[in-house]
Amino acid sequence: MPRPKRSGIQDGQFRDPLSDYSEPEYDDKLHRILKEQPITAIKHQPFSCVEESATIASVLDTMASLDIACVMVTRNERIVGIFSERDVLDHVAVDFEAVRGNPIASVMTRDPSTIYESEPVAKALGLMAIGGFRHVPILSVDDRVVGIIGPRRVNTYLRSCIEENTAT
Amino acid sequence: MDMTQRLLHERVATVDHRDLISVQKNTKVREAIQRMKTHRVGCVVVVDDAGRPDGTFTERLVVKLLLGGARVAAGKHAEVMDTPVVDHMLTPPVTVSLDTSVAELIDRMESSKLRFVCVVNAEGKAEAVVGQKGVAKFLASHYPQVVQGNPMESSLHVKTREGA
Numbered sequence: 470m471p472r473p474k475r476s477g478i479q480d481g482q483f484r485d486p487l488s489d490y491s492e493p494e495y496d497d498k499l500h501r502i503l504k505e506q507p508i509t510a511i512k513h514q515p516f517s518c519v520e521e522s523a524t525i526a527s528v529l530d531t532m533a534s535l536d537i538a539c540v541m542v543t544r545n546e547r548i549v550g551i552f553s554e555r556d557v558l559d560h561v562a563v564d565f566e567a568v569r570g571n572p573i574a575s576v577m578t579r580d581p582s583t584i585y586e587s588e589p590v591a592k593a594l595g596l597m598a599i600g601g602f603r604h605v606p607i608l609s610v611d612d613r614v615v616g617i618i619g620p621r622r623v624n625t626y627l628r629s630c631i632e633e634n635t636a637t
Numbered sequence: 638m639d640m641t642q643r644l645l646h647e648r649v650a651t652v653d654h655r656d657l658i659s660v661q662k663n664t665k666v667r668e669a670i671q672r673m674k675t676h677r678v679g680c681v682v683v684v685d686d687a688g689r690p691d692g693t694f695t696e697r698l699v700v701k702l703l704l705g706g707a708r709v710a711a712g713k714h715a716e717v718m719d720t721p722v723v724d725h726m727l728t729p730p731v732t733v734s735l736d737t738s739v740a741e742l743i744d745r746m747e748s749s750k751l752r753f754v755c756v757v758n759a760e761g762k763a764e765a766v767v768g769q770k771g772v773a774k775f776l777a778s779h780y781p782q783v784v785q786g787n788p789m790e791s792s793l794h795v796k797t798r799e800g801a
């Protein structure tokens with residue numbers, strides 16, 4: 470009795486995908502960087518974290534004095550939210566006097582999209598360009614915050630790569 | 638065409654831009670903020686009677702304004718909200734035309750450290766706003782397979798044990 474053939478595999482045509490050791494091909498240097506460089510190749514520090522019990526007024530003070538667009542909100546060193554200039558506009562600006570003493574947890578954006586430090590630059594670009602996220606926290610393997618990236622940091626990095634490419 | 642050539646040859650017209658949300662110089666801060674909220678934008682352009690940009694009013698300015706009001710005295714906030722945007726706007730406005738190269742657009746954003754730049758037409762009238770996100774989309778559009786090939790959620794490891 471003949472053995473049934475597995476679907477999609479014809480006699481003599483099976484190729485073990487794990488046996489392909491050839492270098493991947495890239496269109497240009499930026500293509501390689503997007504695919505191979507980890508997100509930490511981009512400037513991802515300094516960053517600022519506040520506890521979720523911090524008051525809105527104190528967080529605004531932090532943002533203005535450090536001249537930063539967002540802070541990450543943590544509980545026991547784990548990220549629980551993010552608070553950006555957009556949240557200021559949406560939840561704080563008009564009613565500031567009424568909410569200034571409230572905890573930041575009441576107006577932050579909860580459970581933000583994050584990226585692990587070993588993931589590629591392409592993922593960060595995708596989160597921003599397709600997902601529409603302006604700031605993406607970077608986490609270590611044990612879920613601790615190690616940095617943050619935004620469109621400016623990504624664009625500056627990619628541009629420096631392009632310039633390097635032109636110079637060589 | 639590689640990315641370097643593309644940045645030099647492609648024009649601002651090909652970059653994803655935001656609709657122009659404009660206000661007059663005498664518009665109150667409170668109203669400008671409301672318009673930013675309504676239209677989901679981080680920047681409004683302050684224009685003169687002919688529609689030419691005089692300055693920009695951004696989210697970052699709002700943070701600084703609130704803090705200024707908070708530091709002075711309780712109740713100061715309402716006063717700040719009722720001042721005209723012309724008292725606080727960023728000047729001069731950084732502008733590009735639809736014919737400016739993408740490379741130059743990025744240059745101007747970086748040198749001014751601004752997230753948004755105003756696009757003006759041949760008569761100098763404000764037409765749209767381009768931002769960092771538009772530039773990110775432009776770069777991503779050149780490498781669709783690489784950029785779209787990554788799941789949105791963090792994927793380093795599974796959160797729960799398989800079979801547990």
